[in-house]
Amino acid sequence: MRNKLPIAIAFFCAVYCFCVAATSVFFPEPAPLEYPETWPFPAYDFSKNPLTKPGIALGRQLFYDPVLSKDSTISCSNCHLSYTAFTHVDHALSHGIHDRIGTRNSPALTNLAWARSFMWDGAVNHLDMQALAPISSPVEMEEKIENVVEKLRRSAGYRAMFFQAFGDSLATGERLLKALAQFELTLVSANSKYDRVLAGKEIFTDQEQNGYRLFKNNCARCHSEPFFTNYGFEKNGLPVDTALRDFGRMAITRQPADSLKFKVPTLRNIEFSYPYMHDGRFRKLGEVLNHYAHNKELGIELTSNEKVDLTAFLLTLTDRTFLFNPDFAFPR
Amino acid sequence: MPTRLLRMLVLAVTICLFAPAVQSQNITLHFQPEFYGKNIALEQGPAGNNGDSLSIHTLRFYLSHFVFYKNGKEVWQEKDSYHLLDMEDKNTMAIVFKSGAADDFDQINFLIGTDSLTNVSGALGGDLDPTKGMYWAWNSGYINFKIEGFSENCPAPGNLFQFHIGGYLPPYQTAQAVVLPVSEKNMIRVDVELSRFFENIDWKDAHNVMSPGAEAARLAKTLPALFHIHAE
Numbered sequence: 001m002r003n004k005l006p007i008a009i010a011f012f013c014a015v016y017c018f019c020v021a022a023t024s025v026f027f028p029e030p031a032p033l034e035y036p037e038t039w040p041f042p043a044y045d046f047s048k049n050p051l052t053k054p055g056i057a058l059g060r061q062l063f064y065d066p067v068l069s070k071d072s073t074i075s076c077s078n079c080h081l082s083y084t085a086f087t088h089v090d091h092a093l094s095h096g097i098h099d100r101i102g103t104r105n106s107p108a109l110t111n112l113a114w115a116r117s118f119m120w121d122g123a124v125n126h127l128d129m130q131a132l133a134p135i136s137s138p139v140e141m142e143e144k145i146e147n148v149v150e151k152l153r154r155s156a157g158y159r160a161m162f163f164q165a166f167g168d169s170l171a172t173g174e175r176l177l178k179a180l181a182q183f184e185l186t187l188v189s190a191n192s193k194y195d196r197v198l199a200g201k202e203i204f205t206d207q208e209q210n211g212y213r214l215f216k217n218n219c220a221r222c223h224s225e226p227f228f229t230n231y232g233f234e235k236n237g238l239p240v241d242t243a244l245r246d247f248g249r250m251a252i253t254r255q256p257a258d259s260l261k262f263k264v265p266t267l268r269n270i271e272f273s274y275p276y277m278h279d280g281r282f283r284k285l286g287e288v289l290n291h292y293a294h295n296k297e298l299g300i301e302l303t304s305n306e307k308v309d310l311t312a313f314l315l316t317l318t319d320r321t322f323l324f325n326p327d328f329a330f331p332r
Numbered sequence: 333m334p335t336r337l338l339r340m341l342v343l344a345v346t347i348c349l350f351a352p353a354v355q356s357q358n359i360t361l362h363f364q365p366e367f368y369g370k371n372i373a374l375e376q377g378p379a380g381n382n383g384d385s386l387s388i389h390t391l392r393f394y395l396s397h398f399v400f401y402k403n404g405k406e407v408w409q410e411k412d413s414y415h416l417l418d419m420e421d422k423n424t425m426a427i428v429f430k431s432g433a434a435d436d437f438d439q440i441n442f443l444i445g446t447d448s449l450t451n452v453s454g455a456l457g458g459d460l461d462p463t464k465g466m467y468w469a470w471n472s473g474y475i476n477f478k479i480e481g482f483s484e485n486c487p488a489p490g491n492l493f494q495f496h497i498g499g500y501l502p503p504y505q506t507a508q509a510v511v512l513p514v515s516e517k518n519m520i521r522v523d524v525e526l527s528r529f530f531e532n533i534d535w536k537d538a539h540n541v542m543s544p545g546a547e548a549a550r551l552a553k554t555l556p557a558l559f560h561i562h563a564e
Contacts, residue, residue, distance in 0.1 A: 125452050125472035128455035173461040174462070177455035177462065
Protein backbone atom coordinates (compact mmCIF):
# COMPACT_ATOMS: atom_id res chain seq x y z
CA MET A 1 0.00 0.00 0.00
CA ARG A 2 2.77 2.39 0.94
CA ASN A 3 4.48 1.64 -2.31
CA LYS A 4 1.41 2.32 -4.36
CA LEU A 5 0.71 5.81 -3.01
CA PRO A 6 3.44 7.65 -4.96
CA ILE A 7 2.33 5.87 -8.09
CA ALA A 8 -1.23 6.97 -7.46
CA ILE A 9 -0.07 10.56 -6.92
CA ALA A 10 2.01 10.45 -10.07
CA PHE A 11 -1.01 9.13 -11.96
CA PHE A 12 -3.25 11.93 -10.68
CA CYS A 13 -0.57 14.48 -11.56
CA ALA A 14 -0.39 13.09 -15.07
CA VAL A 15 -4.18 13.21 -15.46
CA TYR A 16 -4.25 16.75 -14.07
CA CYS A 17 -1.52 17.88 -16.49
CA PHE A 18 -3.37 16.29 -19.37
CA CYS A 19 -6.60 18.07 -18.42
CA VAL A 20 -4.81 21.42 -18.16
CA ALA A 21 -3.14 20.82 -21.51
CA ALA A 22 -6.39 19.75 -23.14
CA THR A 23 -8.22 22.89 -22.03
CA SER A 24 -5.47 25.44 -22.60
CA VAL A 25 -3.89 24.15 -25.79
CA PHE A 26 -6.19 24.86 -28.65
CA PHE A 27 -5.37 24.07 -32.24
CA PRO A 28 -7.92 25.14 -34.81
CA GLU A 29 -7.04 24.00 -38.31
CA PRO A 30 -4.81 26.66 -39.89
CA ALA A 31 -5.71 28.08 -43.29
CA PRO A 32 -2.81 30.30 -44.37
CA LEU A 33 -3.53 32.91 -47.02
CA GLU A 34 -2.76 31.79 -50.56
CA TYR A 35 -1.47 34.28 -53.09
CA PRO A 36 0.97 34.38 -56.03
CA GLU A 37 4.66 34.02 -55.15
CA THR A 38 5.52 37.19 -57.03
CA TRP A 39 3.31 39.33 -54.79
CA PRO A 40 4.73 41.28 -51.85
CA PHE A 41 4.13 40.24 -48.24
CA PRO A 42 0.72 41.31 -46.91
CA ALA A 43 0.49 44.42 -44.75
CA TYR A 44 -1.85 42.58 -42.37
CA ASP A 45 -0.14 41.14 -39.28
CA PHE A 46 -1.31 37.53 -39.29
CA SER A 47 0.65 36.75 -36.11
CA LYS A 48 -2.07 38.53 -34.11
CA ASN A 49 -4.93 36.90 -35.97
CA PRO A 50 -3.82 33.70 -37.73
CA LEU A 51 -6.25 32.47 -40.35
CA THR A 52 -8.00 29.25 -39.35
CA LYS A 53 -10.79 27.27 -40.96
CA PRO A 54 -13.25 27.81 -38.09
CA GLY A 55 -12.24 31.49 -37.82
CA ILE A 56 -12.92 32.09 -41.51
CA ALA A 57 -16.20 30.13 -41.28
CA LEU A 58 -17.34 32.29 -38.36
CA GLY A 59 -16.37 35.46 -40.20
CA ARG A 60 -18.27 34.33 -43.28
CA GLN A 61 -21.36 33.54 -41.18
CA LEU A 62 -21.17 37.01 -39.61
CA PHE A 63 -20.59 38.69 -42.99
CA TYR A 64 -23.89 37.29 -44.26
CA ASP A 65 -25.86 37.75 -41.03
CA PRO A 66 -28.14 40.82 -40.61
CA VAL A 67 -27.80 40.32 -36.85
CA LEU A 68 -25.09 42.97 -37.13
CA SER A 69 -27.77 45.63 -37.77
CA LYS A 70 -30.18 47.18 -35.27
CA ASP A 71 -33.33 45.63 -36.70
CA SER A 72 -31.72 42.58 -38.29
CA THR A 73 -32.33 43.75 -41.85
CA ILE A 74 -28.85 44.64 -43.12
CA SER A 75 -25.82 42.40 -43.43
CA CYS A 76 -22.40 43.22 -44.88
CA SER A 77 -23.43 41.38 -48.01
CA ASN A 78 -26.29 43.83 -48.66
CA CYS A 79 -23.75 46.29 -50.04
CA HIS A 80 -20.93 43.86 -50.78
CA LEU A 81 -22.18 41.08 -53.07
CA SER A 82 -19.77 38.32 -53.87
CA TYR A 83 -20.92 38.03 -57.50
CA THR A 84 -20.10 41.67 -58.18
CA ALA A 85 -16.64 41.80 -56.65
CA PHE A 86 -18.19 42.59 -53.26
CA THR A 87 -19.65 45.93 -54.31
CA HIS A 88 -23.25 47.16 -54.37
CA VAL A 89 -24.11 46.63 -58.00
CA ASP A 90 -26.13 49.34 -59.75
CA HIS A 91 -26.16 51.60 -56.69
CA ALA A 92 -24.22 54.83 -56.94
CA LEU A 93 -24.72 55.29 -53.20
CA SER A 94 -25.65 52.33 -51.05
CA HIS A 95 -28.79 52.12 -48.97
CA GLY A 96 -28.70 50.79 -45.46
CA ILE A 97 -31.20 50.48 -42.63
CA HIS A 98 -34.71 51.88 -43.37
CA ASP A 99 -33.53 52.50 -46.96
CA ARG A 100 -31.33 55.36 -45.80
CA ILE A 101 -28.81 56.44 -48.42
CA GLY A 102 -25.17 56.96 -47.61
CA THR A 103 -22.75 59.39 -49.20
CA ARG A 104 -20.33 57.03 -50.90
CA ASN A 105 -20.16 54.16 -53.33
CA SER A 106 -19.62 50.77 -51.75
CA PRO A 107 -16.03 49.70 -52.51
CA ALA A 108 -14.95 46.33 -53.89
CA LEU A 109 -13.52 44.04 -51.20
CA THR A 110 -10.46 42.57 -52.86
CA ASN A 111 -6.92 41.80 -51.71
CA LEU A 112 -7.53 43.51 -48.38
CA ALA A 113 -4.52 41.86 -46.73
CA TRP A 114 -2.30 44.36 -48.56
CA ALA A 115 -4.34 47.45 -47.71
CA ARG A 116 -2.97 49.82 -45.08
CA SER A 117 -6.12 51.87 -44.57
CA PHE A 118 -9.81 51.48 -45.28
CA MET A 119 -12.80 53.54 -46.44
CA TRP A 120 -12.66 56.15 -49.22
CA ASP A 121 -11.01 58.65 -46.89
CA GLY A 122 -8.83 56.21 -44.96
CA ALA A 123 -10.89 56.78 -41.81
CA VAL A 124 -10.13 53.27 -40.60
CA ASN A 125 -6.54 52.27 -39.90
CA HIS A 126 -6.85 48.48 -39.63
CA LEU A 127 -8.99 45.82 -41.29
CA ASP A 128 -10.09 44.48 -37.89
CA MET A 129 -11.66 47.82 -37.03
CA GLN A 130 -13.34 48.46 -40.39
CA ALA A 131 -16.59 46.66 -39.52
CA LEU A 132 -17.18 49.04 -36.60
CA ALA A 133 -17.87 51.84 -39.08
CA PRO A 134 -20.83 50.32 -41.00
CA ILE A 135 -22.20 48.68 -37.84
CA SER A 136 -22.42 52.04 -36.04
CA SER A 137 -23.36 54.21 -39.03
CA PRO A 138 -26.94 55.55 -38.74
CA VAL A 139 -27.40 55.08 -42.50
CA GLU A 140 -25.98 51.56 -42.64
CA MET A 141 -26.60 49.20 -39.69
CA GLU A 142 -27.26 51.72 -36.88
CA GLU A 143 -26.22 49.28 -34.18
CA LYS A 144 -23.78 49.29 -31.29
CA ILE A 145 -21.04 46.69 -31.26
CA GLU A 146 -21.93 46.04 -27.59
CA ASN A 147 -25.45 45.01 -28.66
CA VAL A 148 -24.19 42.81 -31.47
CA VAL A 149 -21.96 40.96 -29.02
CA GLU A 150 -24.94 40.53 -26.64
CA LYS A 151 -27.08 39.10 -29.46
CA LEU A 152 -24.34 36.67 -30.47
CA ARG A 153 -23.90 35.52 -26.87
CA ARG A 154 -27.57 34.51 -26.80
CA SER A 155 -27.20 32.29 -29.87
CA ALA A 156 -26.23 28.67 -29.30
CA GLY A 157 -25.06 28.38 -32.90
CA TYR A 158 -22.67 31.30 -32.54
CA ARG A 159 -21.45 30.07 -29.15
CA ALA A 160 -20.40 26.84 -30.84
CA MET A 161 -18.73 28.70 -33.70
CA PHE A 162 -16.85 31.06 -31.36
CA PHE A 163 -15.65 28.04 -29.39
CA GLN A 164 -14.36 26.35 -32.54
CA ALA A 165 -12.67 29.53 -33.74
CA PHE A 166 -11.22 30.88 -30.50
CA GLY A 167 -11.36 28.03 -27.96
CA ASP A 168 -13.92 30.01 -25.96
CA SER A 169 -17.65 30.23 -26.63
CA LEU A 170 -17.89 33.79 -25.33
CA ALA A 171 -18.35 36.38 -28.09
CA THR A 172 -16.34 39.57 -27.57
CA GLY A 173 -15.82 42.63 -29.72
CA GLU A 174 -12.26 41.55 -30.39
CA ARG A 175 -13.22 38.04 -31.54
CA LEU A 176 -16.16 39.24 -33.64
CA LEU A 177 -13.95 41.75 -35.47
CA LYS A 178 -11.08 39.32 -35.91
CA ALA A 179 -13.36 36.65 -37.35
CA LEU A 180 -14.87 39.10 -39.85
CA ALA A 181 -11.36 40.19 -40.80
CA GLN A 182 -10.35 36.56 -41.33
CA PHE A 183 -13.09 36.01 -43.87
CA GLU A 184 -12.39 39.31 -45.62
CA LEU A 185 -8.68 38.51 -45.81
CA THR A 186 -9.45 35.40 -47.85
CA LEU A 187 -11.00 37.54 -50.62
CA VAL A 188 -7.95 37.31 -52.85
CA SER A 189 -8.37 37.96 -56.55
CA ALA A 190 -5.33 36.65 -58.41
CA ASN A 191 -6.64 34.60 -61.30
CA SER A 192 -7.73 37.06 -63.97
CA LYS A 193 -6.56 36.76 -67.57
CA TYR A 194 -3.97 39.44 -66.70
CA ASP A 195 -2.58 37.20 -63.93
CA ARG A 196 -2.50 34.17 -66.21
CA VAL A 197 -0.70 36.17 -68.92
CA LEU A 198 1.89 37.28 -66.40
CA ALA A 199 2.31 33.68 -65.30
CA GLY A 200 2.93 32.68 -68.92
CA LYS A 201 -0.23 30.58 -69.15
CA GLU A 202 -2.08 32.78 -71.64
CA ILE A 203 -1.33 35.62 -74.04
CA PHE A 204 -2.93 39.02 -74.54
CA THR A 205 -4.55 39.91 -77.87
CA ASP A 206 -2.83 42.75 -79.73
CA GLN A 207 -5.53 45.10 -78.55
CA GLU A 208 -5.17 44.04 -74.91
CA GLN A 209 -1.40 44.28 -75.21
CA ASN A 210 -1.66 47.85 -76.48
CA GLY A 211 -4.15 48.60 -73.71
CA TYR A 212 -1.66 47.25 -71.18
CA ARG A 213 1.00 49.58 -72.59
CA LEU A 214 -1.37 52.55 -72.37
CA PHE A 215 -2.32 51.52 -68.85
CA LYS A 216 1.30 51.44 -67.72
CA ASN A 217 1.94 54.87 -69.23
CA ASN A 218 -1.16 56.63 -67.96
CA CYS A 219 -2.78 54.82 -65.04
CA ALA A 220 -0.25 52.65 -63.23
CA ARG A 221 1.23 55.43 -61.12
CA CYS A 222 -1.86 55.28 -58.89
CA HIS A 223 -3.42 51.97 -59.96
CA SER A 224 -0.16 50.10 -59.39
CA GLU A 225 0.27 46.43 -60.20
CA PRO A 226 -0.34 43.81 -58.99
CA PHE A 227 -3.20 45.20 -56.88
CA PHE A 228 -4.14 47.95 -59.33
CA THR A 229 -4.07 50.44 -56.50
CA ASN A 230 -1.21 52.00 -54.60
CA TYR A 231 -3.56 51.98 -51.57
CA GLY A 232 -2.90 55.72 -51.37
CA PHE A 233 -5.09 58.83 -51.67
CA GLU A 234 -5.20 60.93 -54.81
CA LYS A 235 -7.06 63.83 -56.35
CA ASN A 236 -8.51 62.67 -59.65
CA GLY A 237 -9.91 65.98 -60.85
CA LEU A 238 -13.59 65.30 -60.18
CA PRO A 239 -15.46 68.39 -59.03
CA VAL A 240 -17.09 68.14 -55.61
CA ASP A 241 -20.73 67.02 -55.66
CA THR A 242 -22.57 70.06 -54.32
CA ALA A 243 -25.24 67.94 -52.65
CA LEU A 244 -22.86 65.54 -50.89
CA ARG A 245 -20.08 68.08 -50.20
CA ASP A 246 -17.62 65.25 -49.57
CA PHE A 247 -14.02 66.46 -49.43
CA GLY A 248 -12.58 63.02 -48.75
CA ARG A 249 -9.30 62.57 -46.94
CA MET A 250 -9.30 66.10 -45.54
CA ALA A 251 -12.05 65.14 -43.09
CA ILE A 252 -9.59 62.77 -41.43
CA THR A 253 -6.25 64.59 -41.62
CA ARG A 254 -7.69 68.13 -41.41
CA GLN A 255 -4.98 69.15 -43.87
CA PRO A 256 -6.19 71.43 -46.71
CA ALA A 257 -3.77 69.66 -49.07
CA ASP A 258 -5.90 66.52 -48.67
CA SER A 259 -9.07 68.20 -49.90
CA LEU A 260 -10.84 66.04 -52.52
CA LYS A 261 -8.32 63.23 -52.16
CA PHE A 262 -9.91 59.79 -52.12
CA LYS A 263 -8.58 56.27 -51.80
CA VAL A 264 -7.36 54.85 -55.11
CA PRO A 265 -9.71 51.92 -55.78
CA THR A 266 -8.52 48.65 -57.22
CA LEU A 267 -9.33 48.06 -60.89
CA ARG A 268 -9.54 44.32 -60.45
CA ASN A 269 -12.97 43.07 -61.56
CA ILE A 270 -13.81 46.57 -62.75
CA GLU A 271 -16.15 45.02 -65.33
CA PHE A 272 -18.46 44.10 -62.43
CA SER A 273 -17.89 46.85 -59.88
CA TYR A 274 -19.95 49.60 -61.52
CA PRO A 275 -21.00 52.31 -60.88
CA TYR A 276 -17.64 54.02 -60.50
CA MET A 277 -15.86 56.72 -58.47
CA HIS A 278 -16.21 57.46 -54.75
CA ASP A 279 -19.79 58.66 -55.18
CA GLY A 280 -20.68 56.28 -57.99
CA ARG A 281 -21.34 59.16 -60.37
CA PHE A 282 -20.28 57.23 -63.50
CA ARG A 283 -22.44 54.30 -64.53
CA LYS A 284 -20.22 53.11 -67.37
CA LEU A 285 -16.52 52.47 -67.73
CA GLY A 286 -16.58 54.66 -70.85
CA GLU A 287 -17.59 57.65 -68.73
CA VAL A 288 -14.63 57.04 -66.43
CA LEU A 289 -12.25 56.91 -69.38
CA ASN A 290 -13.83 60.06 -70.83
CA HIS A 291 -13.15 61.82 -67.54
CA TYR A 292 -9.48 60.90 -67.71
CA ALA A 293 -8.98 61.06 -71.50
CA HIS A 294 -8.12 64.74 -71.71
CA ASN A 295 -6.88 65.42 -68.20
CA LYS A 296 -4.18 68.12 -68.14
CA GLU A 297 -3.89 67.97 -64.35
CA LEU A 298 -2.92 64.29 -64.49
CA GLY A 299 -1.13 64.61 -67.82
CA ILE A 300 -3.32 62.04 -69.57
CA GLU A 301 -4.29 62.30 -73.23
CA LEU A 302 -6.10 59.39 -74.87
CA THR A 303 -7.58 59.07 -78.38
CA SER A 304 -10.84 57.18 -78.85
CA ASN A 305 -8.98 54.19 -80.30
CA GLU A 306 -6.70 54.16 -77.29
CA LYS A 307 -9.73 54.21 -74.98
CA VAL A 308 -11.04 51.10 -76.75
CA ASP A 309 -7.71 49.31 -76.32
CA LEU A 310 -7.43 50.40 -72.69
CA THR A 311 -10.93 49.07 -72.04
CA ALA A 312 -9.94 45.73 -73.60
CA PHE A 313 -7.06 45.53 -71.15
CA LEU A 314 -9.21 46.50 -68.16
CA LEU A 315 -11.58 43.65 -69.00
CA THR A 316 -8.67 41.21 -68.59
CA LEU A 317 -8.79 42.08 -64.87
CA THR A 318 -12.03 40.14 -64.48
CA ASP A 319 -11.43 37.12 -62.26
CA ARG A 320 -14.28 34.64 -62.57
CA THR A 321 -12.84 32.21 -60.05
CA PHE A 322 -13.00 35.09 -57.55
CA LEU A 323 -16.48 36.23 -58.53
CA PHE A 324 -17.98 32.77 -58.43
CA ASN A 325 -15.91 31.24 -55.64
CA PRO A 326 -18.35 29.10 -53.61
CA ASP A 327 -16.22 29.70 -50.49
CA PHE A 328 -17.09 33.38 -50.66
CA ALA A 329 -20.82 33.01 -51.23
CA PHE A 330 -23.66 32.83 -48.71
CA PRO A 331 -22.87 29.97 -46.28
CA ARG A 332 -25.26 27.07 -46.61
CA MET B 333 11.55 5.99 1.88
CA PRO B 334 8.43 6.53 -0.24
CA THR B 335 6.79 8.29 2.75
CA ARG B 336 9.69 10.70 2.93
CA LEU B 337 9.46 11.30 -0.80
CA LEU B 338 5.76 11.84 -0.45
CA ARG B 339 6.24 14.34 2.39
CA MET B 340 8.77 16.24 0.33
CA LEU B 341 6.42 16.25 -2.63
CA VAL B 342 3.53 17.55 -0.52
CA LEU B 343 5.81 20.23 0.96
CA ALA B 344 7.06 21.30 -2.47
CA VAL B 345 3.53 21.52 -3.87
CA THR B 346 2.40 23.52 -0.82
CA ILE B 347 5.27 25.98 -1.23
CA CYS B 348 4.58 26.35 -4.92
CA LEU B 349 0.91 27.03 -4.28
CA PHE B 350 1.29 29.59 -1.53
CA ALA B 351 4.68 31.18 -2.14
CA PRO B 352 3.55 33.85 -4.64
CA ALA B 353 0.82 35.04 -2.28
CA VAL B 354 3.08 35.65 0.68
CA GLN B 355 6.13 36.89 -1.20
CA SER B 356 5.08 40.52 -1.42
CA GLN B 357 2.05 42.67 -0.77
CA ASN B 358 -0.26 44.13 -3.34
CA ILE B 359 0.10 47.74 -4.36
CA THR B 360 -3.19 49.51 -4.82
CA LEU B 361 -3.53 52.79 -6.67
CA HIS B 362 -6.89 54.29 -5.86
CA PHE B 363 -8.13 57.12 -8.09
CA GLN B 364 -10.57 59.55 -6.51
CA PRO B 365 -12.32 62.15 -8.69
CA GLU B 366 -12.64 65.48 -6.90
CA PHE B 367 -13.88 68.98 -7.45
CA TYR B 368 -11.97 71.65 -5.57
CA GLY B 369 -10.65 69.09 -3.13
CA LYS B 370 -14.04 67.48 -2.41
CA ASN B 371 -14.86 63.94 -3.44
CA ILE B 372 -17.57 63.80 -6.05
CA ALA B 373 -20.00 61.16 -7.24
CA LEU B 374 -21.68 60.83 -10.61
CA GLU B 375 -24.72 63.01 -11.27
CA GLN B 376 -24.13 64.90 -8.09
CA GLY B 377 -23.47 68.58 -8.57
CA PRO B 378 -20.09 69.51 -7.22
CA ALA B 379 -20.17 72.95 -5.64
CA GLY B 380 -17.85 74.80 -7.93
CA ASN B 381 -15.97 77.71 -6.37
CA ASN B 382 -17.22 79.92 -9.16
CA GLY B 383 -20.82 79.14 -8.31
CA ASP B 384 -21.23 77.07 -11.44
CA SER B 385 -23.63 74.21 -11.00
CA LEU B 386 -21.85 71.43 -12.80
CA SER B 387 -22.44 67.71 -12.67
CA ILE B 388 -20.73 64.80 -14.31
CA HIS B 389 -22.54 61.76 -15.59
CA THR B 390 -19.67 60.02 -17.35
CA LEU B 391 -16.01 59.88 -16.51
CA ARG B 392 -14.05 57.17 -18.25
CA PHE B 393 -10.36 57.14 -19.13
CA TYR B 394 -7.45 54.90 -19.96
CA LEU B 395 -4.29 54.71 -17.88
CA SER B 396 -1.48 52.66 -19.34
CA HIS B 397 2.23 51.79 -19.19
CA PHE B 398 2.76 51.83 -15.44
CA VAL B 399 6.46 51.94 -14.56
CA PHE B 400 7.88 52.05 -11.03
CA TYR B 401 11.15 53.84 -10.21
CA LYS B 402 13.55 54.05 -7.28
CA ASN B 403 16.09 56.87 -7.23
CA GLY B 404 15.41 57.53 -10.88
CA LYS B 405 16.04 53.91 -11.90
CA GLU B 406 13.31 51.70 -13.30
CA VAL B 407 12.57 48.83 -10.90
CA TRP B 408 9.42 47.31 -12.37
CA GLN B 409 6.98 47.76 -15.20
CA GLU B 410 3.59 46.20 -15.68
CA LYS B 411 3.18 43.93 -18.68
CA ASP B 412 0.22 44.61 -21.01
CA SER B 413 -0.43 47.63 -18.89
CA TYR B 414 -3.83 48.99 -19.95
CA HIS B 415 -6.57 50.00 -17.55
CA LEU B 416 -9.95 51.51 -18.28
CA LEU B 417 -11.19 53.49 -15.30
CA ASP B 418 -14.92 54.14 -15.24
CA MET B 419 -16.58 56.12 -12.46
CA GLU B 420 -19.70 54.07 -12.98
CA ASP B 421 -17.86 50.91 -11.91
CA LYS B 422 -16.17 51.53 -8.57
CA ASN B 423 -13.92 48.49 -8.92
CA THR B 424 -12.21 49.97 -11.96
CA MET B 425 -11.16 53.10 -10.04
CA ALA B 426 -8.56 51.13 -8.12
CA ILE B 427 -5.67 49.47 -9.92
CA VAL B 428 -4.10 46.60 -8.02
CA PHE B 429 -0.59 45.53 -8.91
CA LYS B 430 -0.21 41.94 -7.82
CA SER B 431 2.82 40.35 -6.26
CA GLY B 432 5.88 40.63 -8.41
CA ALA B 433 5.70 44.40 -8.46
CA ALA B 434 8.59 46.29 -6.97
CA ASP B 435 8.69 46.37 -3.17
CA ASP B 436 10.74 49.52 -3.01
CA PHE B 437 9.95 52.49 -5.20
CA ASP B 438 9.57 56.24 -4.89
CA GLN B 439 8.00 57.19 -8.22
CA ILE B 440 5.29 55.86 -10.51
CA ASN B 441 5.02 56.89 -14.17
CA PHE B 442 2.08 56.18 -16.42
CA LEU B 443 0.29 57.43 -19.50
CA ILE B 444 -3.16 58.98 -19.55
CA GLY B 445 -4.55 57.30 -22.63
CA THR B 446 -3.22 54.69 -25.02
CA ASP B 447 0.04 54.74 -26.97
CA SER B 448 0.06 55.11 -30.75
CA LEU B 449 1.01 51.46 -31.40
CA THR B 450 -2.11 50.32 -29.53
CA ASN B 451 -4.17 52.59 -31.77
CA VAL B 452 -2.99 50.87 -34.96
CA SER B 453 -2.91 47.26 -33.75
CA GLY B 454 -6.37 46.15 -34.83
CA ALA B 455 -8.87 44.46 -32.55
CA LEU B 456 -7.70 44.06 -28.96
CA GLY B 457 -9.37 42.48 -25.96
CA GLY B 458 -9.92 43.14 -22.26
CA ASP B 459 -10.16 46.82 -21.35
CA LEU B 460 -9.19 47.66 -24.94
CA ASP B 461 -12.12 45.75 -26.47
CA PRO B 462 -14.03 48.13 -28.76
CA THR B 463 -17.27 47.24 -26.96
CA LYS B 464 -16.15 49.48 -24.08
CA GLY B 465 -17.45 52.59 -25.83
CA MET B 466 -14.00 54.11 -26.02
CA TYR B 467 -13.24 53.58 -29.72
CA TRP B 468 -14.01 55.85 -32.65
CA ALA B 469 -15.48 53.80 -35.48
CA TRP B 470 -15.31 56.56 -38.12
CA ASN B 471 -11.84 57.83 -37.38
CA SER B 472 -9.93 54.85 -36.02
CA GLY B 473 -8.45 55.27 -32.60
CA TYR B 474 -9.19 55.16 -28.91
CA ILE B 475 -10.93 57.86 -26.93
CA ASN B 476 -8.33 58.33 -24.20
CA PHE B 477 -10.38 60.45 -21.82
CA LYS B 478 -14.14 60.91 -21.82
CA ILE B 479 -16.00 63.32 -19.59
CA GLU B 480 -19.66 64.26 -20.01
CA GLY B 481 -22.18 66.11 -17.89
CA PHE B 482 -24.11 69.32 -17.42
CA SER B 483 -23.03 72.82 -16.64
CA GLU B 484 -25.34 75.81 -16.46
CA ASN B 485 -22.60 77.75 -18.24
CA CYS B 486 -22.59 75.35 -21.18
CA PRO B 487 -24.55 76.88 -24.06
CA ALA B 488 -25.27 73.52 -25.72
CA PRO B 489 -28.85 72.13 -25.77
CA GLY B 490 -29.74 70.91 -22.29
CA ASN B 491 -26.46 72.37 -20.97
CA LEU B 492 -24.83 69.09 -21.98
CA PHE B 493 -21.08 69.01 -22.46
CA GLN B 494 -19.21 66.11 -24.02
CA PHE B 495 -15.45 65.97 -24.18
CA HIS B 496 -14.10 62.88 -25.94
CA ILE B 497 -10.37 63.37 -26.03
CA GLY B 498 -8.31 61.11 -28.25
CA GLY B 499 -6.09 61.01 -31.30
CA TYR B 500 -2.71 59.41 -31.85
CA LEU B 501 -1.50 60.94 -35.12
CA PRO B 502 0.94 63.86 -35.09
CA PRO B 503 0.52 66.74 -34.62
CA TYR B 504 -2.59 65.97 -32.57
CA GLN B 505 -1.40 63.21 -30.24
CA THR B 506 -3.29 63.10 -26.95
CA ALA B 507 -1.60 60.45 -24.76
CA GLN B 508 0.00 62.25 -21.83
CA ALA B 509 2.73 61.17 -19.42
CA VAL B 510 2.24 61.52 -15.66
CA VAL B 511 5.03 61.33 -13.08
CA LEU B 512 3.94 60.75 -9.49
CA PRO B 513 6.49 60.86 -6.66
CA VAL B 514 5.17 58.51 -3.96
CA SER B 515 6.05 57.76 -0.34
CA GLU B 516 3.26 55.32 0.55
CA LYS B 517 3.85 51.76 -0.66
CA ASN B 518 0.65 49.72 -0.41
CA MET B 519 -2.40 51.92 -0.59
CA ILE B 520 -1.74 54.97 -2.72
CA ARG B 521 -4.53 57.44 -3.20
CA VAL B 522 -4.40 59.59 -6.30
CA ASP B 523 -6.74 62.55 -6.52
CA VAL B 524 -8.18 63.43 -9.91
CA GLU B 525 -8.92 67.13 -9.55
CA LEU B 526 -11.48 67.70 -12.29
CA SER B 527 -11.94 71.43 -11.61
CA ARG B 528 -8.55 71.97 -13.25
CA PHE B 529 -9.91 70.51 -16.48
CA PHE B 530 -12.79 72.96 -16.54
CA GLU B 531 -10.48 75.89 -15.81
CA ASN B 532 -9.23 75.36 -19.36
CA ILE B 533 -12.68 75.35 -20.92
CA ASP B 534 -14.14 78.45 -22.43
CA TRP B 535 -17.78 77.45 -22.68
CA LYS B 536 -18.40 79.85 -25.54
CA ASP B 537 -15.78 78.10 -27.70
CA ALA B 538 -15.84 74.50 -26.69
CA HIS B 539 -18.37 72.18 -25.14
CA ASN B 540 -18.22 69.29 -27.58
CA VAL B 541 -15.01 67.60 -28.61
CA MET B 542 -15.70 64.34 -30.43
CA SER B 543 -12.76 63.83 -32.76
CA PRO B 544 -8.98 64.15 -32.90
CA GLY B 545 -7.64 67.58 -33.71
CA ALA B 546 -6.16 70.76 -32.32
CA GLU B 547 -8.76 71.21 -29.56
CA ALA B 548 -8.46 67.60 -28.36
CA ALA B 549 -4.67 67.94 -28.31
CA ARG B 550 -4.88 71.22 -26.36
CA LEU B 551 -7.22 69.75 -23.73
CA ALA B 552 -5.14 66.57 -23.47
CA LYS B 553 -2.16 68.66 -22.39
CA THR B 554 -4.14 69.91 -19.40
CA LEU B 555 -4.86 66.38 -18.11
CA PRO B 556 -1.60 65.49 -16.28
CA ALA B 557 -2.17 68.40 -13.87
CA LEU B 558 -5.37 66.69 -12.67
CA PHE B 559 -3.49 63.77 -11.12
CA HIS B 560 -1.72 64.19 -7.81
CA ILE B 561 -1.04 62.18 -4.68
CA HIS B 562 -3.65 62.80 -2.01
CA ALA B 563 -2.31 65.01 0.76
CA GLU B 564 -3.60 64.00 4.19
